[in-house]
Amino acid sequence: MTHSLVTGGAGFIGSHLVDALVARGDRVSVLDNLSSGSLDFLAGVRSSIEFHELDLLDEDFDAHLADVDIIWHLSANPEVRTGIDAPEVMFRQNVDATRCVLGAMARCGVRDLVFTSTSTVYGEASVVPTPEEYEPLAPISAYGQSKLEAEQLIERFCEEENGRAISFRFANCVGPRSNHGVTFDFFHKLRADSGALEILGDGKQFKSYFHVADCIAGMLAVAPAETCPGGGFAALNVGSLNGIDVVTVADAICEALGLPDVQYHFTGGVDGGRGWEGDVKRMLLAVERLREFGWRPQFGSRAAIVDTARWLDENY
Secondary structure (H helix, E strand, O other), rough: OOOEEOOOOHHHHHHHHHHHHHHHEEEEEEEOOOOOHHHHHHHOHHHHHHHEEOOOOOOHHHHOOOOOOOOEOOOOOOOOOHHHOOOOHHHHHHHHHHHHHHHHHHHHEEEEEEEEEEEHHHHHOOOOOOEEEEEEEEOOOHHHHHHHHHHHHHHHHHHHHHHHHEEEEEEEEOOOOOOHHHHHHHHOOOHHOOOOEEEOOOOOEEOOEEHHHHHHHHHOOOOOOOOOOOOOEEEEEOOOOOOEHHHHHHHHHHHHOOOOOOOEEEEEOEOEEEEOOOOEEEEEEEHHHHHHOOOOOOOOOOHHHHHHHHHHHOOO
């Protein structure tokens, strides 16, 4: 039986991963400080997992790595605003926490790691859809830079400790249990005022949105031992096959909520209509490499947004 340890396993994506790992028969341990996650997300599997509430930055967690075969490192701060207002916090929670995980792996002899990264490591790519081999990697946000630096730490670990690691570079993941991002934001704005919706930027930002079910299927489609059998680091994109602009996102949410007459108000944004400082205005990932492992996304961007909005409507 594979012993999987999931950091951030009580979060949005992490909890879905835990569900899937339990369903396939893994022994699962979860480390989470519950700063953004919730034990409610793990209610269906709580009796089947080992849960430890702790902060990777502040506590010694080597004892929890005993007999662990693979670490799924999802613990991170995903909030864009943190990167703008307090970048030092973003780097501590995303880079320093990763360094702590890698140090524990080296001490405890754990070789395999799966890391959740982001499309923002590519910055404003001149090639869209953007493949994994695109260069230069030039993030324009603290969040993207923190994930890139974490990837570099992982790559060094693989070289020095004969580790095997996959970094999944995500587009915008949505779906049940979403607790941040544009769909979550628009939903709550519309709950407060069903007749008007403020949209950051000029509404022309074009991005890929993919469903958490497709996310988890992609993560489980390939293992570090398959991509790097002799040791090494590999990056794999995960996203939908298409992208949509922010106005289409708003239209889809309004349709899902049965709100036909919402008036949109655009803030105009900064620097060419971006929604915020560091916002990548156009993003779509090439996912052919992951598809070679048999993965096929079931949702397009619009369908993923609609399903998320309906879940939010039923649960909030």
